[in-house]
Amino acid sequence: MDLNPVILSIPLYFLLIGFELVYQLIKKAKIYRTNDAISNISCGISSQVTNAIWGVISVGMYQYVYTYWSISQIPNTWWSYLVLFLLVDLCYYWFHRASHEINFLWNTAHVVHHQSEDYNLSVALRQSSFGGAFSMVFYLPLALIGFNAYAFLAVKGINLIYQFWIHTEAIEKLPKWFEFLFNTPSHHRVHHGRNPKYIDRNHAGTLMIWDRMFGTFQAEEEKPTYGVTKPTNTWNPVWANVLPIVDMTNQVKVTPGFWNKLKVLFYKPGWQPAELGGYQVAPEVDKETYRKYDVHPHMPMIRYVFVQFVLVLTFTALFLFTQANYDFNTKLALVGYIMWSIAQLGILMENRRKWIPSEYLRLVASAVIIVFLIGGTSSFLIAGGFVLLFGIWLNSAQRLS
Structure with a gap:
C-alpha cells in the first residue's frame, strides 16, 4: 500500500x-x-x-x-x-x-x-x-x-x-x-x-x-470571478492539460528572435515583444456579459457518464492504493487506461456524439482489464456482463439524447 x-x-x-x-x-x-x-x-x-x-x-x-x-x-x-x-x-x-x-x-x-x-x-x-x-x-x-x-x-x-x-x-x-x-x-x-x-x-x-x-498579500474585498483570463472551455482533463502547452508553443513559434522566444517561456504569462503589442494586461471582468462555460449532454447521457465516472474513480483509488504490486509496464498500461477513460467521459460531457463509438471500444478495453486483474473463468462472465449491461445503457442513452 x-x-x-x-x-x-x-x-x-x-x-x-x-x-x-x-x-x-x-x-x-x-x-x-x-x-x-x-x-x-x-x-x-x-x-x-x-x-x-x-x-x-x-x-x-x-x-x-x-x-x-x-x-x-x-x-x-x-x-x-x-x-x-x-x-x-x-x-x-x-x-x-x-x-x-x-x-x-x-x-x-x-x-x-x-x-x-x-x-x-x-x-x-x-x-x-x-x-x-x-x-x-x-x-x-x-x-x-x-x-x-x-x-x-x-x-x-x-x-x-x-x-x-x-x-x-x-x-x-x-x-x-x-x-x-x-x-x-x-x-x-x-x-x-x-x-x-x-x-x-x-x-x-x-x-x-x-x-x-x-509583498504578495491581498485581502478579499469584492467577490472574485474565478478561472483564467483565457477560458479553457473543455471538460476533457487530458486536453485541459495539453491545450495551455499547445498555446504556449504556438506563441513561441510566432515570436520573432531567439531571445524573445526564451522570454516568452521564462517571463510572466502575457509577455510578448513590443512589435506584437507588448505585455498583455489582464482585462477587467464584465459581470453583465460574463457567462461560464456550461456545455452538457441530455440527462440520459449525463446519468451514464456519471455512473462510468464513479466506476473509473473507484478503479483509480484501488490502483493508487495497490500500485506497488505492479511492475512498471503494467502500471503504465493501467495509467493509460485511466487517462483514456477520463478523457473519453469528458468528451461525452461535451456532447460530441461522433465520439460515442469509441466509448463502446473503451467498454471492451474495460472488460479486458477485468479479465487481466481478476483472472479465472468468473472474470469472463463478469467482463461479458459489464460490456453487455453498459453497452445497452449507452445505446439507450444515445437514442434518448
Missing part, C-alpha cells in the same frame, strides 16, 4: 465534498455543477496516476541529493519536524509563486488548477498532470540541508492536505488572528480570482506570513 498521506486522505476528501453538497442543498446555493465537478476530479485523477511515474523520479532525485550531497543528516525529532514544516511551506510558496510568474511553469505545472470557473472542494483536486515533474527542484535544498526523504514526504503531504479545505465558499472569514497567520478560504478565494487586482496574489500553502513578508 502507498503510504502517501495525500492518497490516504482520499476518503476524507470525498466526505468533506459530501458535507459541502449538503450545505448547497440547505442554503439552496449553486456551488457545484456536475460537468465542472467531474472535470475537476478527473484532472485530480490524471494528476495522481501520472504521479505514479513522476513520483518515482522525484523521490529518487531527492534521495540522490540527500545521499551524496547533503551537508548533514538531521534526526527525526519534534523540533526537526517543526523546522521542516516551516521550510517545506517556504519552498512551496516559491514554487507556487514561480508557477504564476514564469510562463513555462504556469502552462505546464499550474494553470490547470485555476481553470475551473467554480470554487468548491472539487477544485482542490484539480491539479496538473505535469506539476510533479517540476516541483521537486524547489525542495532539493531541503535534501541538501539534511532532511531525509521519509520526513520530507510526510510533511509535504500534510502541507498539501491542509490546502484542501480552503477551496470553499461555505466558510467566510475566520477570526482575525487566524486570518493573519494562516491560509484560509477567504485568502485562497482571492488567489483563484481572475480579477486584475487578485491575480498573482496569496501564494501561501499553510502560512500567510510568506505573502505578507514578500
